[in-house]
Amino acid sequence: MKLTEEQVKHVAKLANLPLTSEEEEKYSEQLSKILDYIEQLNSVDTKDVEPTFNVSGQSNVMSEDTTVPSLSQEDALLNASKKEKGFFVTKGVFEEE
């Protein structure tokens, strides 16, 4: 199954990855191979098998509604590449979503 250039561009956009046209070419090839590999799974008959979403076998693991101390502002911002007045700073985005 060969991914089109359009599909690769779309996936790259969703993954927030800037790709050069060479990379697009390269990943189109590689992603297609990965898909083919995964495709093999489709040969298994799973008609009566419940999908497994979690391998712990647990359910209803919950916590009481109590608080514990948070990180200090200083610690929270420790790895920020840019900070200002206690805020993380990023390049401007329009208010959406």
Added chain:
Amino acid sequence: MTQYEPVIGLEVHVELNTKSKMFCRCSADYFGKEPNTHTCPVCLGLPGALPYINEEAINKCLQIGLALNCSISEKSLFERKNYFYPDLPKGYQISQYRWPLCINGHIEVEDENGNALMIRINRAHQEEDTGKLTHIGRETLIDFNRSGIPLVEIVTEPDFHSTAQVKDYAKKLQQLFRYLGVSNADMERGDMRLEANVSVGKSNGHPKGVARSLPNYRVELKNINSFRFMVAAIEYEIKRQIIALERGEKLTQETRGWDEDKKCTYLQRSKEEAHDYRYFPEPDLPELILSKEKIQKLKDSLPKLPVERAQQLIEMGIPKNIAFASVVTVQRADYIQRAIEYSKARGVDMVGIVNYIINRNIYARGVPPEQAVSDYQTQTTNIISDQGELEKLAKQAIKENPRAVEDYKQSLLSSGDESKAGNPNAIQVLIGAMMKKTSGKADASKLQGILKLLLEK
């Protein structure tokens, strides 16, 4: 001319008032706090951090679902909604998609004429809030205190046909959240946010509300942070779309915002398809299995809701509008209830006391309900019947109403007989004057006698 009918669906997001966040134990009391002081590795999306479900939030989401007449799913799962935006540190929001907690509910709303309409609730699901962005010039500041606050999303079917119905729905939901005590639901603070999808269909002579095919597009109104602006945006969209359809234009799926300065909506982006979010079950959170017993227990613990409480008042003989005004808030409904019980024990007219409290806005004055009942009793039953007091009042009335007194004396003279039947109208004028002075508390029959005596001396 073609008849157009607006078709509107709503998504409401409400922040729950739990003590801690949805998937970590940071304090959820973030409003107005120093930025980034309520965070931890989980709500900052640091590598390796593991989420943990807050049980109280789940209970509150279920209460909302139950109050909206939803069915509760036996099995419920969280999923990752993947997208990139600076307010979302993990690169995904933990939400629900295919296995929401609550589905298929309904709520009744009214339009401006009081006509009732049933709105179907598609789902009420649990998710987490994002961080808060502040845009300053070419930079964006991020505060993650809000990141991970429990959020419930309530999605309706496209059953609204007017903004009056939308307004009533928002009001009723807000009232419901407050009755349940699950959220402060303050729209100004952003506790409760609205998104709408709006399209316009040809009604083709169908009566309103009758099933017909939906328009093949819808315009989403998003990121409108004031309820008033949302209503304005919906009204604008209805007009814009009708004009476009009349011109034969083809309308498409898109997201629009509201420009308050220009009073119009504007294009934000064409619609991303749902599968672009690449939802998949959250592997870090085991599934929720909700037993019938647990659901029943939650159902039994639901407080009496406004409609039910108003109904009880109506059955007591209280007019519908007064009954609904009595239950606007839990506090007011409780106040009225206390006043009713206190009145009952004392044989005071219960319908009268509720009318009195609502019509004179007694509740807002901070008078305790027992005091309100006493005041009401004084006004209606505590009649001034003291002879001296009444005589004083009668003399004052005679002094202040010379014309009525003259009329009365004239009528006495002209009738001239021994029964001395004076003009009854003149005496009524005098009694009326004193009733006004005493807020209706003077004993009218005694007064009449006293007045006659004084006038005929």
